[in-house]
Amino acid sequence: MALSIFLLLSISISYLVFFQDLLLSVNAQNQNITQDSVTPINYDLYHSSRNLMGEIRALVRRHPDKLTMETLKAANKGYGAQINVVTYGKENEEKDKRSKLRILLSFGQHGRELITTELALRILSILSEEILLPSMDQASLNSVLDKLVIKVVPMENPNGRKVVEAGDLCERRNGRGVDLNRNWSVDWGKKEKDYDPYEENPGVAPFSEPESQIMRKLAISFEPHLWINVHSGMEALFMPYDHKNTTLDGLPLKRMKSFLEEVSHHHCQGRCMIGSGGGSVGYFAHGTATDFMYDVVGVPMAFTFEIYGDGTASSKDCFKMFNPIDPATYNRVLSDWSATFFTIFKLVPLQIGEKAPILKLEKLVSIDEYLDGYLMERRNRYGKKMENFKKQV
Numbered sequence: 158m159a160l161s162i163f164l165l166l167s168i169s170i171s172y173l174v175f176f177q178d179l180l181l182s183v184n185a186q187n188q189n190i191t192q193d194s195v196t197p198i199n200y201d202l203y204h205s206s207r208n209l210m211g212e213i214r215a216l217v218r219r220h221p222d223k224l225t226m227e228t229l230k231a232a233n234k235g236y237g238a239q240i241n242v243v244t245y246g247k248e249n250e251e252k253d254k255r256s257k258l259r260i261l262l263s264f265g266q267h268g269r270e271l272i273t274t275e276l277a278l279r280i281l282s283i284l285s286e287e288i289l290l291p292s293m294d295q296a297s298l299n300s301v302l303d304k305l306v307i308k309v310v311p312m313e314n315p316n317g318r319k320v321v322e323a324g325d326l327c328e329r330r331n332g333r334g335v336d337l338n339r340n341w342s343v344d345w346g347k348k349e350k351d352y353d354p355y356e357e358n359p360g361v362a363p364f365s366e367p368e369s370q371i372m373r374k375l376a377i378s379f380e381p382h383l384w385i386n387v388h389s390g391m392e393a394l395f396m397p398y399d400h401k402n403t404t405l406d407g408l409p410l411k412r413m414k415s416f417l418e419e420v421s422h423h424h425c426q427g428r429c430m431i432g433s434g435g436g437s438v439g440y441f442a443h444g445t446a447t448d449f450m451y452d453v454v455g456v457p458m459a460f461t462f463e464i465y466g467d468g469t470a471s472s473k474d475c476f477k478m479f480n481p482i483d484p485a486t487y488n489r490v491l492s493d494w495s496a497t498f499f500t501i502f503k504l505v506p507l508q509i510g511e512k513a514p515i516l517k518l519e520k521l522v523s524i525d526e527y528l529d530g531y532l533m534e535r536r537n538r539y540g541k542k543m544e545n546f547k548k549q550v
Contacts (some may be wrong), residue, residue, distance in 0.1 A: 195326065196470075196477040202487050203271050203480070206318045209278055210241060213311055216241060216278075220285040221521035229375065231367035236333050238316055238367035242375065245284045246306035258505055261456075262498075263310040263372065266337050266446070267329035268317030270389040272465050272480045272490060274374040277311035277387075279495045290499055301503050308379060313337065314368060327475035331368055335360040338386070338445050340369040343452050344400035345444035361445050373445065378452050383505055384450040384459045389479045391438075391466035392428045394421060397459060399434035399442040413458055415507045424497040434461055457509050464494045 204212065217224040223245060230239040246257065264277040282288040285308070289295060312318060316332030330336050335358050339345070342363035364370050376384070394417045397405060405413065414431075414476050429548045451459040470478035481487040 160209060169395075170470075173311065179368060192353075194471060195474050196482055198271065198322065198326070198476055199482060202482075202484060203275060204278070205316070205322060206274075206312060206379040208314055209274055210312065212283060213241070213243060213278060214300070216281055216285055216287065219287075223285050224281065229371045231370045233365060233367050236367065238331070240275070240310060240313060240315070240368060240371050243281055243309045243311065244306065245281075245309070249255070257304055257306045258383070258387075258509070259379055259381045260305060260307045260383045260502070260505065261310075261376060261379055262307065262385050262387065263313050263446070264387045265312040265318060266314055266386060267388060268314050268319075268321040268331075269327060269329050269475050270479050271318075271321075271476075272389050273387045274312050274318075275487075276464065276491055276494055277309055279491045280498055281309060281311070283495055283499065290496055293499060298499065298503075301506070304506060305502060307502070308375070308381070309374075310372070313372065317370075325475070325489060329356065330358060331366055333366075334358055335366050337366060337368050339443060340364065340366050341444045341446050341449040342372075343444065343448040345500050347400070347441075347443040349441055351440065357442075369446075373449070376450060376456075380454070381450075381456055382458065382509055383501075384447065384454075384456045385501075385504065386446050386461045388461060388463050389465045391430070391463045391468075392425065393430040393437065393461075394425070395430075395432065395434040395447070395461040396465070397448050399445040399448050399461070401441060402436045403433070405433075409457070412508060413460070416458060416504060419504060420501060423500050424493060449482060458505075 182414060214226065217226045224243055226241055226243045228239050228241050230237065232238070262277070262280075265271075265274040279288065286295070286300070290298070314331050314337055316336075317328055317330055320332065323424045336356065339357050339359035340363065345363040346359050348357075360366055360369075364373060396413045396417065417431050421427075421431055430437050434445070434447070445461075447459050447461045450456040465479070465481055467478050467481075472478070476482070481490050
C-alpha cells in the first residue's frame with residue numbers, strides 16, 4: 158500500500174514538473190513572439206539623431222554659399238532644449254528678406270516619427286545640390302529657389318527622439334512627457350472624451366515647454382508665408398483647423414484647398430486625405446502648432462502633412478506604424494515626398510503671389526506672460542460632424 162502511494166506521488170510530481178516546464182516553455186515562446194513582433198529601429202536604413210544632425214552640420218559646412226545653421230536654446234523649470242535651424246537663401250539685409258517669400262518647415266515634432274527627419278535631410282541635400290531631382294530641371298528650379306528663403310527645423314524634438322532611441326519606440330512627447338503639438342495657445346488644454354494623458358499631455362500652460370517657446374519665437378521673427386508641420390502615421394494634407402470642425406471660408410479656403418489639390422494631383426495618386434485636421438481625422442486636437450501659425454502668427458498658408466503610415470501594424474508596434482521598415486518603401490517615401498516639397502516651392506509664388514502680406518498680431522504676448530498664466534481667449538468647439546474634401550484620383 159505504501160509502495161503504491163509512493164508510486165502515485167512520484168507520477169503526480171513528474172506530471173506536475175512536466176506541465177510546469179511546458180507552461181514555462183509556452184510563456185517563454187509567447188514572450189519571444191511579443192518581443193519579435195515589435196519592430197526595432199533599423200539603423201541600416203535610419204540615422205541615429207546624433208548621426209543625422211552630424212550629417213546636416215557637415216552638409217552646411219560644405220555649402221556655406223547655400224546653407225547656414227543656428228542653434229536656438231531655451232529652458233524652463235530645470236528642463237532645457239536646443240533646436241537646430243538650417244536656412245537656405247540669403248537674408249542678410251532686411252530689404253532683401255522682405256522681397257522674398259519665406260517658408261518654415263518643421264520635422265520630428267514627435268520623437269517616434271523618424272522618417273520625417275530623414276526627409277528633412279533629403280530636402281537639405283537637394284537644396285545643396287548634392288542630390289539632384291531627376292524629374293526637375295536644375296536651372297529652372299534654381300530660378301524659383303532664388304525667390305525664396307527656406308528655414309528647415311530638421312528635428313524639433315531631439316530630447317524625445319533620444320527617449321525613442323533608448324527603447325521607448327512609442328514615445329511622441331518631449332523629454333519631460335509633454336506633447337509639443339498640444340502645447341500651443343489656440344484652444345489649449347481642452348480635453349475630449351477620448352483624451353489620452355500619455356499621448357496628449359498639453360503641459361501645465363501654453364508654451365510651458367522650451368521647444369514650443371523656441372518655435373514660437375522663430376515663427377514670429379521670421380514671419381513665414383508658408384508653414385508645414387511634417388508628421389507620419391497616415392498620408393494626408395491638412396489645413397486649419399485642428400481644434401474644431403470648421404473649415405476656413407472665402408479666399409483662404411479657396412487658396413489653401415487649391416494648393417493642396419494641386420499637390421495631391423501631382424504626388425499623392427489618390428492616397429492622401431485632404432481637408433481640415435479637425436474635420437477629417439475623427440478627433441479634435443487642441444493647442445496645435447498649425448492652428449497657432451494660422452490664427453495668431455497670421456501665416457497665409459499653414460498646413461500639417463502626414464507622409465507615411467502602416468495601418469496593418471499593431472498599435473504596440475510603433476516603429477512599423479510610423480516608419481517604413483523595408484528599403485524599397487523607405488526610398489519611395491523619401492523620393493516621392495522630397496519631389497512633393499520641391500513642387501511646393503514652385504507653387505508658392507503662383508498661389509500666394511510674390512509679395513503676399515503677413516497678418517500682423519494685434520498684441521504680441523511674451524513667453525514670460527504665458528508662463529505667468531496668461532491664456533489667450535479660447536474658441537468655441539463645434540460638433541464632430543465629419544468633413545473631407547474629395548481626394549484627387
